[in-house]
Amino acid sequence: MDAARYQKIKRILLKAGEFRDAERAAYLEGACRDDDALRREVEELLAADTVRTGEIFDPHVVLSHEEAPTELPPLRAMPEECAGYRIEREIGRGGMGIVFAARAPDDTRVAIKVVEGHLARSPAYVDRFKREAEAGRKVNHKNVVRTMDVLEVEHEGRPLHLMVMEFVVGQSLRGLLQSMKTVPEGLLREVARQAAAGLAAIHAAGVVHRDLKPENILITDDEIIQIMDLGVAKLVDVSVALTNEGQFIGSLPYAPPEQCRGQPVTALSDLYSLGVVLYELAIGSNPFRKDNPAAALRAHLQTVPTPLAELPVDITPFFSSVLATLLEKSPAERFESAAQLADVLAAGETSGWWRRRRGARTPRRRRLRIRRDTKLYGREDDLARLGKLWLSARGGDGRVVWLGGEPGLGKTRLIDAFLHDHVELEDTHVLYGSFPPHGGHRGLVDALTARFPSAELAAVLEPFLGPMAGTAPALHAFLRGESPVPGIAALTGETLQAVFRQLLRGLANDRPLVWVVDDFHFASRSARRIVHTMARAAARARALLIITSRPGCEGDQGTVRGLEHGAEIVLERLSTEAMNALMRESLGNDHLLDELAGRIAHKSDGVPFFLLETIRGLEERGYLKRLPDGSATRAREIDDIEVPSAVRDLIAARLSGLSRDERALVDVAAVVGYEFDADWVAAVLERPLLGVLQDLAELERTWNVVRASGRGYRFDHHQFQETVYRDLAPALREEYHARLADAHRRRLGDAAPAGPDAVALAWHGLHGSRPQDVMDALQPAMETMVSRYAGERLITLADRALALGLDDAARVDVLLRQASGLEVLGRRDRQRQAVGRAVDLAGQLGEPGLLMRAHRAYGTYCWNVGHASQALDAFDRELKLARAHGDEPLELTAMMNRAVALGRVGRFPEAVEHYVEIYDRAHAMNDRGIEGKCVGNWAMALVAMGRFATALEVMETKRVDSGDVRSNAHVASCLGLIYWHIGRFREAQVQFDEQYESATSIGDRRSQGIALGNMGLVHRDLGELEQSLVALQRQIQLSREIGDLTGEANGHLNLGLVYRLLGDEDHVHSCIHRANEAGRVAQHHAVLGHSMLLEADLAADRNQFREALDRLAEARALFARVADESALAAADFVAGRVAIEHGELDAARTYFDRADQTSAAPGLELFRVRTRVFRSLLPDALWEDAAAELEEWSAQFGVCERAELLFTLFRASGKREFLDAAHRALMTAHKNAPPALRELMLTQPRVHRAIVEAVAAATK
Amino acid sequence: MHGEATVLLGRLRAGEADAAEELFALLYQELRSVAGRIFGSRNANHTLQPTVLVHEAYLKMVGPARSAEDAAPHWEDRVHFCNAAARAMRQILINHARDQRALKRGGADRGARVTIAGVVLHDTAREVDAIDLHEAIEALQQLDARQARLCELRFFGGLNLPECANVLDVSQRTIEMDWRMAKGWLADRFGAE
Structure with missing residues (x-):
């Protein structure tokens, strides 16, 4: 054929391709005319084939060392019998040959594979086939289809090579996959394990399978995995397979990269193929199955399938890693052998392989981040507060913010919102660095390197280092984690702190600075010191330092709390x-x-x-x-x-890698508690302590499950301990508890259980169902728990004890102690039940001691829910019993309870009479405990009556040092309150500090909370409003932690009062709301009433007098229920004040009269003064008397109230001196208010505004 | 080498003819060493897939795509590259086959036969002698140069039809017709079975 003709054909062919059917025929007719040969040629080409999409065309070069085999026609039919096997029927046909079902001479069923095609004609192939098949025969393993015989027979004049195999009834993995779509991990692991075992046996026989695919792996009807087609498979070379396109496609998706490269295959190649098979079963599709072989080859060589752990299938990290290892491109990176794989799969997460692998990887932590596309809800207050702090910080009045809260509450989210809403990012240095677990200095380093992503950090940072510019190269080395240049000392210790201090100042000098130290709880000790230094340095810099941390880092809060410019924001759960x-x-x-x-x-x-x-x-x-x-x-x-599984997953993932021993250790630790000592764990496990400590160190280092805390350990998170504890089998849990009880008993020896030892002994004994062994520990345990406000645990312990069958006397005791725990937690319903049962039982028993306690508990309950008179009745009964009993200490204690109750219904004078008697009798019998307590209560009663001078005298002359820290705290509290009331605020502060310290030293958190609340009040009256806020917020947090609803309610209420002075109405409202919530749950009528008073004040500030009066009426009703005279006086006085402002003079007069009546009782002098001062606004009143009274009592009012009273006198008298005095008082508070709120403070509260305006007008 | 190939591809795209020659020289060295390694081993039959070999050479010289999606921007480069590689590949194989044949003629018993398997002719895969195939393509060259290049690209360069259409700058339909004709012609030449 010449080129011209060829081109002609081509032209016609191309043109013909444009037509169809008849048109095409017509065209060809014309184009070819008489040239039949031409026409035939073109038609043939047209008909030859349609080029299908994805046509398999993959030529490859074969280098063969032997002569091409003699051509033979293909096998047409099998003999009906050969070598004694009766051929029954064909059951399969593949590229390699044909498979027949057959019967052996003994009639067992077998499968016979006939090697056929051009392979059978190549002597070299046939040799190898025989060799491999023989080797395969040696493999006798339950996971491998047995090769029974290898034969060579003559048929139709040519050799046939037969392989006789076990006949297996079952389903291939292909079939399984088709029916299941995806195979769950549990089944998959078992498939993998058995297949690996089978492969190991095959490899041990020196055979490589080479063609593992779902079709070749069977699940028999006996539910055993069996690998088939070995031996033959060895011959399935890519070159051969390619002679049959279908076959090639079938195997290529499982071909290992080395085979794709034409490199020799080894046993490790089988592991790859198995990996592909398992991966396909897991997700239901094969990532290497492509449209054309080239793409498949490319994928094998190049594409790493996404780890299963990152796909939306439910696969453990362990199994995902196993598959990733099998699918490694380089054989050396896979498992060492199929045998190792089988072992690893058998041992699962406890295998050494997995532990090493996990250990080698940096644990991937899922950051708990809130999705950014949602708005920030419920954090408006916190955001506004951050904004205000930034405002002052930017102005040069630097601030440090402690931002606390449990994970998931959105600390980082809040910071993002703050930066977005309040910070002009272009004109500000914003540095952000987060500490990872065991974070060293990372959080600080990252902050700087992220802000200055330059290679030349030394040069970039030098300008900010001021006098320390010389340290720039060393700082560079520190930040880069390099060893410093020779001749430059590495930065350590104090130098490092100084450098960061200087950096903070330098940066802030350059432009305003926001520096966020995220996840501070992970910082190393050295990093902490640096941050402390920075926090101090921020004071006079244009800097806002934000430190975020999880709860439970108590010590760290000192960073901020001790600082004048520090503030604390604790994120709470959302409403x-x-x-x-x-x-x-x-x-x-x-x-x-x-x-x-x-x-x-x-x-x-x-x-x-x-x-x-x-x-x-x-x-x-x-x-x-x-x-x-x-x-x-x-x-x-x-x-x-x-x-939500995120946290649970996190925990499960971390636990899943533990070995059996480690898991046992963690289990026992969880039974010991959130905080635990290694000794106990060792004792329960009967292991040497050293070994346990080593394991714990390992657990901390590698798994992050526990953390060293002092000499003991604690879990990384409370939820961790809870999850582990909950997941323990109940029987095992009980067993561990019992063993712990034994261990504690051994440690105690003959000593009587007391304090924490008793708690542990009782706790474990009861949970280990051995009450009889720990009865002696029960009472001291509960006593300890009451004194430490371990309310929830106490209640649990009591429930446990009650469930285990105690005698009635013990029952009453337990119930009463449980009731006191419930009281602290404000769980009134259960408190009532417990007290009720105790009273009944004690009545039946007739045991006076118990009955007295029961009455007292009942009285306390009644008081809690506001039934003051019933409370008093109960205490009366207690006292009567005590008298009848003739036990003087008991009688005195009962009298004291009654006196306290009298005080609480406002009958202070009677109470004082009681105290005088108690004191004398206790003093006479030299009972210092009762004496000390009595002095405190006595003084408190006097304080409540406003007789501060007398109270102080009592404290100073009669106070006894009982040597008991607890009563010292009480005394300090009393003294502090006296000083506070008489305006000796600084001295009060000293006392409250002491109260706080004492309470802290004995772990009395309620007392701690009260101390904080007291501090807040002093700060408020000193006009130190910002510190006041901090202290009160802390009180709320503490109360919340111990479940003390009363404390929480009081805290919110006081906080609201401070915010009102600051004119921050939104905050006042949220405080009232929260105080009411807590107060309602605790049925605390006094708190509810006082919060009503606050609402009334607020309404009056907005000139909504009618509403204010309504609120006051409600408040009065509440106070009447608890018969609190001072509160009633307050309600009446406030009502009078509101009425005057509203112009309802007659109503005002009525209210004032009532207030006067109520406050006529000794001790309520302050109300008298207040009432007098406001009464002077009435037209016919004389202001001079009020002025005289106020002068006498002036120091006893807080600065803001003093300002208001003085201003009222100014309004009544027109005397400029009162106005000036009022203004001075106001300015004292103003000076110490949080800078962000200072402006608000002078403009928002009605009285403050009026003072400022009046001064301005007067000056004009 | 990595950078060099990339630069050459850039120049090639810019239309510099020299670049193709330089790329060819570069590739020839690379591919020959790989092929030599594979065929150098004595004790077994070997196969070598131009597709894989060329692809690996590409990865080695131009750098891997980080992911499947990422491969897209390299597509054009890859096509040009494979074009050069196909020529180099053909050259290497034929030289190798000739050497083997010479060995055999010289009486050595170690000479091996080099065949190209998987050649689809009239719907059946065939195994043909490498030198025969080379000569056939040369003969086709005389009839239709483009179809000869197409065969080269297909057999030795591992390009699929759309890729070939791109290199040869013709439409998809044309390339299909070309391929159909070339295959028919080759089938005739090797004798249909």
Whole structure:
């Protein structure tokens, strides 16, 4: 053929391709005319084939060392019998040959494979086939289909090579996959383990399978995995396979990279193929199955399949890692052998391989981050506060903020919002660095290197180092983690602190600075010291230093608390409203919200992260669907809402890697408690302590499960301990508890259990179901728990004890102690039940000691819920019993209770009479305990009556040092309050500090909280409003931690009072709201009444007098219920004041009269003075008397109230001196107010504004 | 070498003819050493896939794509590269086959036969002698130069049809017709079975 003709054909062919059918025929007719040969040629080409998409065309070069085999026609038919085997039927046909079902001479069923095709004609292949098949025969393993015989027979004049195999009834993994779509991990692991075992046996026989694929691995009907086709498989070379396209496609997706490269295959190649098979089973598709072989080859060589752990399939990190290892491109990176793989799979997460691998990897931590596309809910106050702090910081009045809160509450989210809303990023240095676990200096280093991503850090940072510029190269080395240049000393210790101090100042000099130290709790000791230094240095810099930390880092808060310029923001769980708002935004579907709100809120517990996780989980599980507009809709009936798994996953993942021994250790530790000593763990496990300590160190280093804390250990997180404890088998849990009880008893020897030892002994004995062994520990244990406010544990312990069958006397004792725990926690319903049962039982027993205690407990309960008169009755009964009993100390104690109750209903004079008697009798019988307590209470009664001078005298002359820290705290508290009331605020402060220290030293957290509250009050009256805020917030947090609702309610209330002085109305409202919430749960009428008073004040500030009077009426009703005279006086006085401002003079007069009447009782002088001063505003009143009284009592009012009273006198008298005095008082407070609120303070509260305006007018 | 190939590809795209020659020289060295390694081993039959070899050479000289998606920007480069590689590959194989043949003629018993398997002719995969194939393509060159290049790209360069269409700058339909004709012609030449 010449070129011209060839081109002609081509032209016609191309043209013909444009037509179809008849048109094409017509065209060809014309184009070819008479040239039949031409026409035939073109038609042939047209008909030859259609080039299919993805046509398999993959030529390869074969270098063969032997002559091409003689051509033979292919096998047409099998003989009916050969070598004694009866061939029954064909059951399969592949590239390698044909498989027949057959019967052996003994009639057993076998499968016979006939090697056929051009292979059979190549002597070299046949030799190898025989060699490998023989080797395969040696493999006798339950996971390998047995090769029974290898034969060579003559048929139709040519040799046939037969392989006789066991006949297996079952299903291939291909079939399994088709029926299951994806195979769950549990089954998959078992498949993998057995297949690995089978492979190990094959490899041990010196055979490489070479063609593992789902079709070649069977699940027999006996549920055993069997590998088939070995021996033959060895011959399945890429070159051969390619002669049959279908075959090639079948195997290529499982071909290891080395085979794709034409390199020799080894046993490790089988591991790769097995890896591909398992991966395919796990996700239901093979990532290497491509449209064309080239793409498949490329993928094998180049593409690493996504680790299963990162795909939405439920696969453990362990198994994901196993597969990733099998799929390594380089054979050396895979497992050492199939045998090792089998071992690893058998041992699972406890295998040495996995531990090494986990150890080698840096543990990947999932950061708990809130999705950024949702608004910040429920954090408006905190955000505003950060904004205000920034305002002053930017002005040169540097601030340090401690931002605390448990994970998931959105600390980082808040900072993001703050930076976004309040900070002009271009004109500010914003440094952000987060400490990872065992973070060393990372958080600091990252902050700088991220802000200055330059290679030349020394040059960049030098300008900010001022006098320390010389350290720039060393700082560079420190930040880069390099060893310093020779001749330059490395930065350490104090130099390092000085450098960072200088950096902070230098940066802040350059432009305003926000420096965020995130996850401070992970910082190393040295890093902490640096941050402390920076915190101090921030005082006079244009800098806001934000330090975030988890709860439980008590010591660190000192960083901020001790600082004048420090502030603390503790993120709390979100309110239901905020959670609902967040949920509404996230769902974008109100109907759905109504349906789900309750159910999701229950699971998410006020933690926004949990909420979003729960919703995400519902989406993932297909319950919710997103519409194009982003709103969610229900895709199917939501039957159950799982607890958000993120935290649980985190814990499970960390635990899953532990060896059996380590797990046992963690289990025991969890039984010991959140904080635990290694000794106890060792004792229970009967292991040498040294070994346990080594393991613990390892657990801390590698797994981050526990952390050293002093000489003991604690769990990384409370939830950790809880999860582990909950997951323990009950029997095992009980066993561990019992063993712990034994260990504690051994340690005690013959000593009587007391204090924490008693607590541990009782706790473990009861939980180990051995009450009889620990009865002697029960009482001291409960006593200790009451004194330490371990309320929840106390209640649990008591429940446990009550369930285990005690005698009635012990029952009453336990019930009463439980009741006191419930009292602290404000759980009134259960308190009532416990007290009721105790009273009944004690009545039946007739044991006076118990009965007295029962009455006292009942009285306390009545007082708690505001039934003052019933409370008093109960205490009366207690006293009567005590008298009848003739036990003087008991009688005195009972009298004291009665006196306290009298005081609380405002009958202070009677109470004082009691105290005088108690004191004398206790003094006479030399009972210093009762004496000391009595002096304190006596003084407190006098304080409540306003007789501060007398109270002080009593304290100073009669005070006894009982040597008991607890009563010292009480005394300090009394003295402090006296000083506070008489305006000796600094001295009060000293006492409250002492109270706080004493309380801290004995772990009395309620007393700590009260001390903080007291400090807050002193700060307020000194006009140190910012410190006041900090102390009160801390009180609230503490109260919350010990479940003391009364303390919490009081804290919120006091906080509200301070915010009112600062004119920050929004905050006042949220305080009132929270105080009411806590107060209602605790049924604390006094708190509720006082918060009503505050609301009334607030309404009056806004000139809403009618509403204010309504609130006051409600408050009065509440106070009347508890018969608190001083509170009633307060309500009446405030009502009078409001009425005057409203112009209702007659009403005002009535209120004032009533207030006068109530406050006529000794001790309520302050109310008399207040009333007098405001009465002077009435037209017919004389202000001179009021002025005289105020002068006498002036020091006893806090500065802000003094300002108000003086200003009132100015209004009544027109005397400039009062105005000036009022202004001076106001300015004292103003000077010490939080800078951000100073402006507000002079403009917002009505009285403050009026003072400022009056001064301005007068000066004019 | 990595950088060099990339630069050459850049120049090639810019239309510099020299660059193709330089790339060819570079590739020839690389591919020959790999092929030599594979065929150098004495004790077994070997196969060598131009597709894989060229692809590996590409990775080695131009650098790997970080992911499948990432491969897209390299596509054009890869096509040009494979074009050069196909020529180099063909040259190497034929030299090798000739050496083997010479060995055999010289009476050595170690000479081996070099064949190209998987050649799809009239719907069946065939195994043909490498030198025969080379000569066939040379003959085709006389009839239709483009179809000869197409065969070279397909057999030795591992390019698929769309990629070939790109290199040869013709439409998809044309390349299909070319391929159909070339295959038919080769089938005739090797004798259909």
